[in-house]
Amino acid sequence: MKKMIISVLGKDRPGIIAAVTRILLEQDCNIENVSQTILQNEFSGIFIVGVPKTLSEGDLHRHLDAGLSPMGLHVYEKRLSKGNESQAVVDSEPFVVVTKGPDRKGLVASITAIMAAHRVNVTNLQAVFKGGDDPNANIMIYEVDIPSDANHQALRRDLREKALALSLDLSIQHKLIFEAINRV
């Protein structure tokens, strides 16, 4: 068995997962992990699968494409490199950054540029638009991992300064507080 990662993208409709998994079953592949999400009406799914040695990458793509392109789905697959598993684990702590303020181009780019400069890894990003046309109700939620040896004060200062320049209200809080409040 070799490991492949397969991504499927296209307009959401009933039967996408059924179609993908049927093809994988027919080719004797074993699904190890799946994540999927729907953004507006677009479906996106990532599958990590064990593929028999006898099945070439080209053949797998042909089978998937043949089954999925009639449904308007794009498929892409890639061999999973072994290095992924042994990637050095960075000691870090989870935080949640929330920004609220008027919508404009480059909000996420500006904020994440600062995060990247401080070696902060974004593990989840949600954009929430509340209140329809209210420009102030544009909310971004970044779940991030901050390396333990990062300069927290400098990171906070840089984020706050950028937020101020963009007229954003920014908060940064350790994730535990959300767990403590929301989970029993």
Place this chain on the structure above:
Amino acid sequence: MFSDREILSVVEMLKNENLDVRTVTLGLNLLDCASDDIGRFTDNIYARITGAAENLVKICDEVGDKYGIPVVNKRISVSPMAVAGAPFNAQQMLSVANTLNEAAGAARVDFIGGFSALVEKGIARGDRALIEAMPEALTSTQRVCASVNVASTRAGINIDAVLLMGRTIKEAARLTADRDGLACAKLCVFANIPQDIPFMAGAYLGVGEADAVINVGVSGPGVVKKAIDRATASNPHLNLGQISEIIKHTAYKVTRIGELIGREVAQRLGIKFGVVDLSLAPTPNVGDSVGEIFQSLGLANIGVPGSTVALALLNDAVKKGGAFASSKVGGLSGAFIPVSEDLNISQAAAQGHLSIEKLEAMTCVCSVGLDMVAIPGDTSEETLAAIIADEMAIGVINKKTTATRLIPVPGKKAGDHAFFGGLLGESVIMPVNNATGENRFLRRGGLIPSPIHSLVN
């Protein structure tokens, strides 16, 4: 991964509902500082307090930053000074108070509690010296808070001590006449005082406690009020059972925060975590008021008929939510109704909706008693003592904590205005009704026996 609703509700509580940790209080046992030499004793307690509390403020601020939840007050409570400093006379007790004040200043905390005596059954030499020193001590210091436990369900009510406190309060008011009797705002008289209160002015560290302990007081009433407002806005027909559930859920959330932050502060200081005090403690700010909760519940004002039952509902729901959220609950854990410290309550008093009599009734169902009540300066020692004794009876018979923090404001009469400043707030002076003539009942003194524990009606 959290839902956006989960994250935004927390951010909303923080930004718009005055969510915070009201106090982290470091309790310090000073009994091992004992000496019959006053110089040595004050050196010992100064070194102990400033040593143990050196990083308290810094760590509280760091932990507050980490979670994005401010720790508003950092405080220290110490062993009852009447016990720790039992050999000393009143003059020496005064220098103990000054030492406590300096140590609190060095530790950068706003209040230090524990200038306290436990006299529910009798007054020892150290107790008498401490109480004698109280008026002057509370006048010459800024940070020292005092408390005296004069009654308990097990011991009864020490009327001699109650009378002594009537005199002491009067004297404390006289010495701070230029500040509307401010010294009295730092002096509580208790029945059934808990050993682990984090809130001032009643905080002290009980003799049954360890060397050092961190106790936490959770956030104020703003969060509860907004939760009720939100729920009733989306469903105007909510009944009281449903509202009680909403308060319970909110108290759970608030308490979880206190528990999390308290534990982390304790761990970083290398000190045992004590308790979370669930009390809803108001500040003199709009949106941070217990009185406003009454209005959100549907009463015109705190003090109108229905106020006692509303407070009972509120207090019970807060306890139920909080008890589940925390592994160790203690302190006062009820709703505070301090008149001058709560903008809305002091307004209700000024408009005549709230009387001392109604306040007293409400203390039957909440934790604290007649708290921060400004009364006319010419209220006699005997009448003060009588009000205290009534309040103590409520605590003793109902097996609960009650207290008084009465301020007879020198030179002012009912309807005038008293100003204490800061967290202590300001208030109209409330009339004490039917207080003319002598009180021969109280003047008899002695100990009112502890109540029978069966036949509970």
